[in-house]
Amino acid sequence: MDASSPATSKALHQTQLKKYFVAANDGHELTTLVESSKKTLDLSTTETTGSGSDDENVTPPWHNETTMTISGTPEKTKKIQQRKAKSIKKSLIQEDEEEEDDEETKAYKQRLRNQPRKVYNDDEPKLKQTIIDAGQKMLDAIVCKRCGMAYFPHSAEDKAAHAKYHNYTASAIRLRNLKHQHILQQFLDGSIYLIGSTSPSTEQKKAEHVRELVDNELGITTPFNCLWSETKAYFYIEDCTDIVLGYCLAHIVHRVHVLDFNDESNIDTKTEMDKMVCGIARIWVHPDHRRARIATKLLDCVRTNFFFGIVIKRVDLAFSAPTDDGHKQVERQDRIMESSLTSSFLKIGDTIALYAEGSVCGFISTLGLVDDRCVVQPDSGDLQKPPKKFRDCLFRICPSHRYSAQAQYWSALKNYNNTRDIKKLQTAADTEKRQNEAEGRKQTGTVIKYGDTVVQLLHIKSNKYITVNKRLPAILEKNAMRVSLDVSGTEGSWFQIEPYYKLRAKGERVVVGDKVVLMPYSGGQPLHVSELELPDNPGSKEVNSHLQTSWKIVLSMSCHEATNEVLKSGDIVRLFHAEQEKFLTCDNYRKKSVVFLRATGRASATSATSSNALWEVEVVQQDPCRGGIGHWSSLFRFKHLATGQYLAAEIDNDQSFDATRQKLRGPLSTPVFALIPIPHAYDISSLFELDPTTITRNEDAVAWGSYVRLQHICTNTWVHSTNIKLDPDDDNVRFKIGCALMKEDKEAFQIVHVSPDEVRDLDFANDAAHYFDTTVSKWEKIGIMHVHANERKQAISLLSDIVYFLACQENNGSDAFDVQILKANRERQKLIREQNILKQLFRMLRLLKPRLEFERSNMKSIKGSDSHAPNSPTMQNNDQYILSQQQQQDSDIRHSTFSYQVKTICRLCYRILKHCQQEYRKNQETIAKEFSFMQSQIGCDILAEDTITALLHNNKKLLEKHITEKEIDTFVRLLREKRDCKFLEYLSDLCVSSSQAIARTQEMICKSVLEKNADILIRTKLEERACIEDMILDDNVSSPTGVSNKNILKEVILTWDGKSESIEYMAGVARFQVSHPRREEFKNILEYYRYQLNLFSHMCFDRQYLAIDNLSTELTIELILTCIKSENLPADLRAAFCALMIHIHVNRDPQEEVTRIKYARLWNQVKPTISLYEYDQTINGSLEPTDKNENKLKFESTMKFVEDYLNTVVEQPNSFADREQNKLTHEVVNLARRLIFFGFYSFEDLLKLTKTLLGILDTSKISPKQRTGPHLERVPSIALANSKSPKYETVITPNLYSAADATKEQQADTLDDLAYETKMNIIAILEFILDIRLDFRISRLISIFKSKFGSLEPLTNLIQIFDIECIFDSNEPNLDLDDTKGKTFLNVLLNLVMHDYQPLVSRALSLIFRHFNQRNETLRHLNQVQLLVSETDIKNYKQIKIDLDQLRLFVEKSELWVYKKGKDGTLTNANETEANADHEDRKDEELEMKKLATSSGFADTEWDSGGPIISEESSYRYTSIFQILHRMMKLCVVETSGGNLYARENEQRLLRNMGVHVVVLDLLKIPYDKMEDTRMNHIMKLAHNLLQYFCYENPTNQEKLYDLYFNDYQQLSEEQEVETCCYIFLNNIQLCKTMTEKRIQHFVHLIELHGRKVIYIKFLQTIVKAENQYIKNCQDIIMSELVTSDEVLIFYEKGNLTNLFERMKSDTERTDPNSLLNYHIQLVHLLAMCTEGKNASTEIKCHSLIGLDDLVIIVTHQECIPEVKDAYVTFLNHCYIDTEVEMKEIYNSQHIYALIEQSFCPDIEKLIAKATDEPNLEKYILNTVIDLLTQFFNSPFFEQASAPQHRNTTLISLHSHLIKLFTASWLTATQRERVDRCIHIISLIADRRGLIHFLRSNHSSMSESMLPSHRTSRSATLEPRHSDTYSIDGYDHSEDIEHKRVIDGFVAFLSQTSARLTPLILAEISILVDVI
Helix, strand or coil, X not given: CCCCCHHHHHHHHHHHHCEECECXXXXXXXXXXXXXXXXXXXXXXXXXXXXCCCCCCECCCCCCCCCCCCCCCCHHHHHHHHHCHHHHHHHHHCCCCCCCCCHHHHHHHHHHHHCCCCCCCCCCCCCCCCCCCCCCCCCCCEECCCCCCEECCCCHHHHHHHHHHHXXXXXXXXXXXXXXXXXXXXXXCEEEEEECCCCCHHHHHHHHHHHHHHHHHHCCCCCCCCCCCCEEEEEEXXXXXXXXXXXXXXXXXXXXXXXECCCCCCEECCCCHHHCCEEEEEEEECHHHCCCCHHHHHHHHHHHHCCCCCCCCHHHEEECCECHHHHHHHHHHHHHHHHHHCCCECECCCEEEEEEECCCCEEEEECCCCCCEEEECHHHCCCCCCCCCHHHHCEEEEECCCCHHHHHHHHHHHCCCCCCCHHHHHHHHHHHHHHHHHHHHHHCCCECECCCCEEEEEECXXXXXXXXXXXXXXXXXXXXEEEEEECCCCHHHCEEEEECCCCCCCCCECECCCEEEEEECCCCXXXXXXXXXXXXXXXXXXXXXXXXXXXXXXXXXXXXXXXCCECECCCEEEEEECCCCEEEEEEECCCCEEEEEECCCCCCHHHCCCHHHCEEEEECCCCCCCCCECECCCEEEEEXXXXXXXXXXXXXXXXXXXXXXXXXXXXXXXXXXXXXXXXXCCCHHHCEEEEECCCCCCCCECECCCEEEEEECCCCEEEEEEEEECCCCCCCCEEEEEEECCCCCCCCEEEEECCHHHHHHHHXXXXXXXXXXXXXXXXXXXXXXXXXXXXXXXXXHHHHHHHHXXXXXXXXXXXXXXXXXXXXXXXXXXXXXXXXXXXHHHHHHHHHHHHHHHHHHHHHHHHHHHHCHHHHHHHCCHHHHHHHHHHHHHHHHHHHHHHHHHHHHHHHHHHHHHHHHCCCHHHHHHHHCCHHHHHHCCCCCCCHHHHHHHHHCCCHHHHHHHCCHHHHHHHHHHHHHHCCHHHHHHHHHHHEECCEECHHHHHHHHHHHHHHCHHHCCEEEEEEEEEECCCCCECCECCCCCEEEEEEEEEEEEEECCEEEEHHHHHHHHHHCCCCCCHHHHHHHHHHHHHHHHHHHHHCCCCCHXXXXXXXXXXXXXXXXXXXXXXXXXXXXXHHHHHHHHHHHHCCCCCCCCCCCCCEEEHHHCCCCCCHHHHHCCCCCCCCHHXXXXXXXXXXXXXXXXXXXXXXXXXXXXXXXXXXXXXXXXHHHHHHHHHHHCCCCCHHXXXXXXXXXXXXXXXXXXXXXXXXXXXXCCCCCCCCCCCCCCCCCCCCCCCCCCHHHHHXXXXXXXXXXXXXXXXXXXXXXXXXXXXXXXXXHHHHHHHHHHHHHHCCCCHHHCCCHHHHHHHHCCEXXXXXXXXXXXXXXXXXXXXXXXXXXXXXXXXHHHHHHHHCCHHHHHHHHHCCCEEECCHHHHHHHHHHHHHHHHHHHHHHCHHHHCCCECCCCCECCCCHHHCCCCHHHHHHHHHHHHHHHHHCCCCCCCCCCCCCCCCHHHHHHHHHHHHHHHHHHHHHEEECCCCCEEECHHHHHHHHHCCHHHHHHHHHCCCCCCCCCHHHHHHHHHHHHHHHHHCCCCHHHHHHHHHHCHHHHHHCCCHHHHHHHHHHHCCCHHHHCCCCHHXXXXXXXXXXXXXXXXXXXXXXXXHHEECCEECHHHHHHHHHHHHCCCCCCCCCCHHHHHHHHHHHHCHHHHHCCCCHHHHHHHHHHHHHHHHCCCCHHHHHHHHCCCCHHHHHHHHHCCCCXXXXXXXXXXXXXXXHHCCCCCCCHHHHCCHHHHHHHHHHHHHHHHHHHCCCCCHHHHHHHHHHHHHHHHHHHCCHHHHHCCCCHHHHHHHHHHHHHHHHHHCCCCCCHHHHHHHHHHHHHHHHHHHHCCCHHHHHHHHHHHHHHCCCCCCCHHHHHHHHHHHCCCCCCCCCCCCCXXXXXXXXXXXXXXXXXXXXXXXXXXXXXXXXXXXX
């Protein structure tokens, strides 16, 4: 009903409010009651009963008889009432003291009072007194409130009668066992059921019974003639108890009357009956559940479900004569109607727009989230055509907030000195905010009155308040007050609404649509629109507080409509296509806005949060400014939030084929449509309707999260998805979305609501991008020099806001460059990219670049002139010089502001770029596209270098891609020019990424820094000098006195720019001599030198020998150790030297990490007893004893320093109190870790060192006083200098703890990250020591075994419990880590568990578990030991050890010998002078490698000698590596003469135990030139072959490679890598089950990227089936990926079968492993494997890929080869025959019989006649065909199929051919058995069909024709193949008695050890449980 006119609305409201309708049935009249506003409702003289004050009951109109108030009262009670009328009357007058009577009881008492006094006759018999009135309280009768019965509580009979009656009337009505019920609606507490004409008679009887019970409770005695064809009963039943909570009986109305309450006899019998369509005969609610809207729910359900497809209006419902509560229910229904018909009053919480009317007309709005000014834009829109950005004009009315506490808090923040009560004020301010929010929720819905109500206007989009600032004038009208938006609001945000016209008075309610005046509460000047335009925003009028302006209130949404979880106008949603799992997105594509479905690469599609997928919902209303709730019957528009365009549809002329589009388009002539964005909202093509996917009502609101189908109104089409890519090269991201005539159920979208905070972030980013676009365009047009300073200042302000926006912090006025982001907000980072802010930033930087270059050139010229400044006055007149200087100063003043602002803008741009890329790969790739431009701005002092290094930090991919020699030279050039330490830091970051060295970058930096620009480095040398015993230092004395020649000390001298000085002297001056003239110079030099040392460490990182060899000669061990020991140097400088020691001298050859647990052990080297000393000799096994001792001597002083330093750290009260000292501690611990891992410490030394390490970790030694006490003891700092002090000893005093260090001590409990890393390194050392102890115990156990085994003791007594106790509990040797039986060790670990650093806690828990699991750990590792007894094993072990050491060294020094191509194409390796080696020597080496390559399976053409020219040294290494890999590969497998591979498990285990696979994986990581270095290509292929054979049929090795190789699967793409993955997963079901959807998608995606390669399909085949089991999860995922990718599938149908047959004829196609023919064959095999094992889901998908008709045509073709037949027949078997889904088509059709006649039988004949010529034919017939025939004829569906005569003929022919095949003499036993089983099945079928005599005749004739002794030539050739056994070269197959005896004894030893240790293991576990 149209309520747009207020007059119409008011009249309609008055008419509807006076009418109540009453329905009747079966000829009874229907009465309508007209209520008077003055008269109380009184239906008739009859009394309505059965309801209390809480009832919602309606009494039927046909209740004409008088119903008694007390229904069912016993006779005895009535007599008592008559006889005791007087006493009852008296007692009822008295008020009950305990509870008040209800209305019905009062009426009953009043009737008793009014009864006439009865006169007794003397003739009548007198009654006896039964109750004595003795003044007791409860003498009189009482009335039950629940059932209405009056009774005497003192009478037992009355109480019994009442109890019976009460239980009858008040008991719950239950309705159970409704089998055919129709559930209409479900709620939290119950459901609404319907029983109608279609319900069974039994359920109708139940409904009648319920009606009778309800009638009894309502007091209705008139029977109801129920005609079920016109009646429906609705029940509200509680789900858990089946109790009827509500009941409604509705029926069709026949007659309508109107009853006037003023005159009840005035019944209007002429009322039109078409206004009444439904009558409510009964409406009842259980008394305990009233006031719960149950009656309302029942009535709403009646309105929507009584007539199918029709929703009855509330005014069209007719009610029977209601009770009082029934009248209230009807009144509530009319009140709902009233609210929608009457004119609306303005309320708190309403969303409005303010329209200015006068000289300036328009909506008040804002300039976006980047500008707080309020404006009116007259040209943007009016009331009939609102602005396009109407969200900018919407405000919510809020109650006035209090700001007293917040104002005090803000004042305190400005006063930095007063910080005592700042926390209290903050708490008070937060409390005030919460109270304001609570008050706002409480007052929502309160009507606003003119002049009385104080409100605030909250801008919806920005969440800011309109605020009048009395202290600031307006921008344009200076005599007005400024109006702007404020985040929190102030008292200036308070407004009073006053009427504009005098027809409204103060105190009246504000009506929506009134013209009002907004008066600030404390201002005195109303809100005003100026006629002046803002200069920077043409068309925008300023809003200020000045003169009176009329504002028309336009209601957008009422407070009652602004409910959550319901779709409304203004809501921001995402439309998520549920089936495709893609979001509806609008974005620019090829400079055009397009709408598409966007796929995401995330694990969960719903987690994608692109801002381009946000849509604003507009509910179409008659009033264009009106919003509201969206109903299912509403029309909608969808506005793209980022671009402001509307979703629409147009005809699509794209002819690309799409299955969904063809299915839904209908006739071929029907046009199809596609969704597009349009700019205008008032186009009819932008209208959509939502179709629900569930049963709903049209007037129901659309809930958030609903699934809907979109119907385009203009074209009457339905939106659907397609598989049409917008761009074939789009990488499966953008897919077109169209519209078609037919509706598809699955084409549904979920409405995903977006939070307001996320929308606000998008608005800010969008507005910022628009501002930058406008501003930069303007600057480009007018030039940067002509831009006003205020505009540049505004740009700086917005850039600062973006910095705070990315940091998720409030802009508190601090410097934006000081903002640090600990955890980046990825959603906001994404917004900066998607809204093109990054693009605008680079536009701005390009615009400002010329100015920056100009200033840089000026600075260079100024510096040049400054260098000659002393000569300037002498070369020219002094006055002229002074004048020029003044002019220069004036120019500087004039341009200083401009230059500062330009540079600040650029610096903020780069700071934003830095924050945007933090931990976000997508943004990193986007910014990296501008890498060349950013590089051009290096050196302009605008943080370009900082951004570049942050971008490349820990990003190996970008480092390798973008860093070239040009970038390195640029950094080095800037370093030379500025000598700034940050450039050294940048170069350091380029060397290492994520703790991995970038070898290519290291090499370029080495060449640039160490060779070309060595002069920019500070040189270091060690000099000897005489010892100074007495040192005197004075500021005026430059040289010391008191030199003695007794001793010689060594001193480190630094040399730079022709200057040199002792490093210790410089450090002393920098630390203590503040007034020294060279103090700043020394500080800068030391700082520069420290960064230089860090650069050296990174250059040498991970054994980069180009740098190591260059630096190790200058920076010797002695020099570095001297600086590390010197306490006079700063801690960070000593830490830098310590790191340099690690990377230059420790982590290099010949040091190799110790093998912690040696699993491969030579039997001849095992001694019967072993001591600690003997065991120490085996720790560092890579070096000979002599080399080991010599190497240890070089680091003896270093080890001594490490031990002394760690002991000193332990003595400190808190090991990590000093954060500066933590840097040195961290590096010393790291140095100790390296020395330990490389075997410099013996096991005995390690046990001693453990106590020191535990002391460092022990936090229990820190007392609470020491941790937090203000008075700290003075403890000497670490002093490790020589006893004879170095230079200037008296000045450099020891470091003491002073009061200034109190803050450091107070932070003892809060460790920094460096301290945690130090503890992690100590934990790693402890783990190493535990591993060594474990290895020692294993060695002792093996020694015990050898001693017992050698003494010829019985195998049953190899180990005793005493032996085990000696190993674990003996004190000789003592293996405890702390000399306290592990107590200290356990205590330290338990303290570590209490830390907040998760990695440390995890490692500590791991050590605790190991501590309580020692015996189980020993037993588990002992079982993995491999004893090498035979000579062959020993020989292999030694050879592998030699080869492995050599291969490891070659890999480490790969940069010295791997071929590299320079810029000009010349050779660039370490030995360029040897490039022209002797040609004959080179030929000999190439010939040797060629022979090895040929023996390894390479063809001659693959290994040609035409590779690049290399040096003799490099050639030797290429050859050596090739030989090593070849030898190792031969150990893994043995190949038989038939080509079969057999794994050598013992040798594979040996290679694993020695760690060969780890070194080979490192070899594969070597970078090389893949285009030219053909030798390296062959080596890499051989390395892959070695890994493949290494894990062949070896699950343990497969798991090893899975962890080390496959886990980085995203980097695997080449064919060799994928082939290695095939071997890793081959027949390993456990690994196959770990395959996830993301991993499978990666390998399917490789086919799309690199083409259709067979190896990719074979990998998918490998993971589908393993160990003859099918992995269903992999089948489903692979099948889903295949059917959705057009690039993967390649099939042939009737139209293109010629292409397939041509490929079959081609020998190239058959022999080429990567041909399309072989790819197609393997693809069909993959599909067959996906359906194998009866997988219904994949079977259905495969049916649509390959049809039976096409399959038969291909297989029966005469050109079809056996390989293709094998694939298709296998597919036929698994997809159509051996299936889970019943495929009766195959049994009733002729397809199988056609195959038998035209393919199977001829192929069987070919196999018998030409067996030797077709090797693949035998496999095809004897395996694939026989399996299919067996499966087909043995199926139960075969028996149910029809059997025509021609099929019997085919059956007989097949049997005949199988008999011939069975009699072939060359069949093996297995093959003959398979054929015989198939013959047997066919014979049984023939027997059932009466064809057995035909088969017998064929069989007998065939037997007679075959000679028993006949053997074909094929039998002679095949028999050796089946009887042959493989042999291994060099392996003796004779039984090795000694080897077998040792191995058997060791197995028995393991068994006995396990039996002895099992009880102890259980005891350990129980103790661990107690500890935990």
